[in-house]
Amino acid sequence: MPVGFLSDDQVAAYERFVGELSRSELEGFFLLDGAVLNLIAHKRADHHKIGMGLQIGTVRFLGAFPDRGSARRAVVGGGVPGRPVGDRGSVGGEIAAAKQRGVYTGRKPALTxxxxxxxxxxxxxxxxxxxxxxxxxxxxxxxxxxxxxxxxxx
Missing domain, CATH: 1.10.10 (Arc Repressor Mutant, subunit A)
Incomplete structure (x- = not known):
């Protein structure tokens, strides 16, 4: 997508979360309707469902997939209950922290x-x-x- 006509500030904010999202923005873009919930319901585990919902909301808000991790930082950092606050750098970092707390049991096996x-x-x-x-x-x-x-x- 050409961005030459945008100012430097606009280019820096393009396809990224800039600043905190307001409650109305969160509700408007990240509140999932029945069709999306049905799509997400078929994912294997809760963390996959959360990730898929976050990606859908991000695409709705930005119109594109953002740089890796910025969606999670914006929404998680905004105080979603039950989720870690701040950026641990990667999903692997969050898994390592969960292992340290003794709450990570690994991926659910595909077969019994x-x-x-x-x-x-x-x-x-x-x-x-x-x-x-x-x-x-x-x-x-x-x-x-x-x-x-x-x-x-x-």
Whole structure:
């Protein structure tokens, strides 16, 4: 997008959050309607749902995806209850802090123990990995990860 006609201040603010968002801005752009909530409901875990909602609100507000992290800093720094305040530098930094507090248990497995065992048994008898991935609703890479983990632990 050409920005040559904008002033230096306008260029600096282009596609970025500048300053604190007002309550009316937060409600106007980040309050999610039924269609968006239905879209988000299919995400795996709460932190994915929060991230997706934040991205949708950000695109509504800015008209584009912002520089990495600036959306989280603007909204989280604005005092969203239950979320860390300020910028820890990255999602990895937030995970490390959660591990330190003892509240991070890792990512939820894609398959139950029984499903993983069934996947391994069926792969061992020659079923195609792509067919297994489709049936279990996971990627082929995840199939291979389960098979590798069985080889390491088994």
């Amino acid at each position: 123990t029984e499903q993983a065992q069934q996947l391994r048994e069926r792969a061992a008898v020659g079923e195609r990995k792509s067919a297994l991935a489709r049936e279990f609703g996971i990627s082929r890479e995840t199939v291979y990860n389960y098979l590798r983990s069985a080889a390491v632990t088994g």
